[in-house]
Amino acid sequence: MYTPIFDFVSHYSDSDSLRCHMPGHKGKNCGYPFLSPLFSLDITEIFGADSLFHADGIIAQSEAAASSLFHCAYSCFSTSGSTLGIQTMLALMKLDNRSIIAARNVHRAFINAAALLGLDVFWLFPSASSNLLSADFSTNDAEKLLLLHPNSCIYITSPDYTGKIADIPAFAKLCHKYNAPLIVDNAHGAHLAFFQPSLHPINLGADLCCDSAHKMLPALTGSAYVHTSQKRFAPLIKQNMSLFASTSPSYLSLISLDLCNDYLAFHICDDINHCIPLITQLKDDLSDSLIFADSEPFHITICAALSGFNGLAFAQSLRKLSVECEYADDDIVILLMSPICSDNDFFTLRSALRFTVNTLPHVKPSSQKFSVPVLKTAMSIRDATFSTYETVNVESSVGRICASVDVPCPPAVPIAVSGEIISQESVFIFKKYGINSVNVVK
Numbered sequence: 200m201y202t203p204i205f206d207f208v209s210h211y212s213d214s215d216s217l218r219c220h221m222p223g224h225k226g227k228n229c230g231y232p233f234l235s236p237l238f239s240l241d242i243t244e245i246f247g248a249d250s251l252f253h254a255d256g257i258i259a260q261s262e263a264a265a266s267s268l269f270h271c272a273y274s275c276f277s278t279s280g281s282t283l284g285i286q287t288m289l290a291l292m293k294l295d296n297r298s299i300i301a302a303r304n305v306h307r308a309f310i311n312a313a314a315l316l317g318l319d320v321f322w323l324f325p326s327a328s329s330n331l332l333s334a335d336f337s338t339n340d341a342e343k344l345l346l347l348h349p350n351s352c353i354y355i356t357s358p359d360y361t362g363k364i365a366d367i368p369a370f371a372k373l374c375h376k377y378n379a380p381l382i383v384d385n386a387h388g389a390h391l392a393f394f395q396p397s398l399h400p401i402n403l404g405a406d407l408c409c410d411s412a413h414k415m416l417p418a419l420t421g422s423a424y425v426h427t428s429q430k431r432f433a434p435l436i437k438q439n440m441s442l443f444a445s446t447s448p449s450y451l452s453l454i455s456l457d458l459c460n461d462y463l464a465f466h467i468c469d470d471i472n473h474c475i476p477l478i479t480q481l482k483d484d485l486s487d488s489l490i491f492a493d494s495e496p497f498h499i500t501i502c503a504a505l506s507g508f509n510g511l512a513f514a515q516s517l518r519k520l521s522v523e524c525e526y527a528d529d530d531i532v533i534l535l536m537s538p539i540c541s542d543n544d545f546f547t548l549r550s551a552l553r554f555t556v557n558t559l560p561h562v563k564p565s566s567q568k569f570s571v572p573v574l575k576t577a578m579s580i581r582d583a584t585f586s587t588y589e590t591v592n593v594e595s596s597v598g599r600i601c602a603s604v605d606v607p608c609p610p611a612v613p614i615a616v617s618g619e620i621i622s623q624e625s626v627f628i629f630k631k632y633g634i635n636s637v638n639v640v641k
């Protein structure tokens with residue numbers, strides 16, 4: 200496939216031109232031989248290299264190729280991950296003066312963007328949940344919120360961190376009944392466009408979505424897409440993206456997105472078709488000992504507690520066998536695979552899982568069930584985020600207003616969002632997830 204960004208940059212790199220332009224490494228070895236091949240491809244917006252936010256050359260051509268591969272009306276590249284994609288999509292809603300009805304399992308990038316943009320957010324709480332990482336959301340509840348807040352949009356995260364997929368067609372149908380855009384944080388689902396049939400949100404009715412190419416595709420960290428099915432959003436996306444982005448987007452990231460087009464055009468479908476039976480086989484082989492969560496295939500999420508194991512001990516056992524997981528807590532372990540994984544990778548994983556279930560002591564399954572507390576709001580997300588705050592022990596936070604949300608990865612249903620009054624129930628959940636202190640408004 201035509202890879203215009205890679206072709207241009209590699210040709211420039213071979214040309215040995217004297218680089219009287221940024222970056223300061225000048226494409227040279229600089230005494231770090233390990234980085235030297237990267238330095239030689241790491242350019243800035245020189246003549247012919249196009250410009251991400253005013254693209255009409257090689258970047259525009261590569262984005263057009265991506266758009267056709269994902270079957271979108273328009274797609275554009277981000278070199279600052281889905282975080283920038285979320286900021287961009289929400290800025291478009293701000294332009295439309297819309298409030299946001301958001302399924303509560305948002306990544307913190309959403310909360311930060313809502314604070315920066317001063318958005319009104321109305322939460323769709325999970326209908327059921329036994330952990331913070333995954334939840335079900337009902338379209339009936341969403342419809343009630345749409346009736347209460349007519350000029351809004353719906354924002355959902357799908358797949359979530361555990362790989363669980365929401366019913367996008369049902370949400371799309373509901374949104375379109377109320378003339379509300381459907382926005383999907385598809386950070387974990389770029390590969391879903393290449394399933395047969397496609398499970399990609401845009402192909403299932405979403406109006407806007409972002410995908411982190413770097414999470415599920417062979418692309419460098421930070422590489423992502425914003426896609427839309429609506430031509431009317433296309434001319435607005437770059438300008439709104441540039442509000443939040445560096446003026447020096449990484450060409451290494453752009454090259455990796457460009458080369459990814461070739462992978463998507465020629466290899467990914469075969470790789471997916473090859474991997475899915477291997478994943479099914481792996482799960483079948485271990486089904487006597489392990490319970491797996493309902494997820495898209497490449498997120499292998501083990502319900503450790505339900506299977507009679509402590510998730511952290513499980514992950515530690517895998518680590519000793521040179522298998523590093525994406526995430527673990529007491530209850531679950533997430534193993535993130537991708538279409539480029541080899542037969543040998545799945546073989547190694549299956550052996551490590553079998554060894555672990557055979558050797559790790561069982562623990563009594565925890566019976567601690569909880570539902571995510573619906574908290575009272577005292578301030579807007581923006582006001583609380585930018586207020587003076589103090590950090591207190593979670594035990595002393597009851598009745599105080601949550602200030603800036605300071606949760607480490609992973610993305611999960613936030614226990615409390617900026618502006619909400621922390622309750623006694625929140626304290627129990629903070630502690631369950633090892634969070635001992637919280638920022639509260641002074």
Ligand SMILES: Cc1ncc(COP(=O)(O)O)c(C=O)c1O
Pocket residue numbers: 279280281282283306308356359360384386387411421423610
């Ligand atoms: C659900 C979800 N959305 C958004 C993001 C942010 O993506 P990125 O790291 O590409 O900026 C993440 C990152 O972990 C995520 O898990």
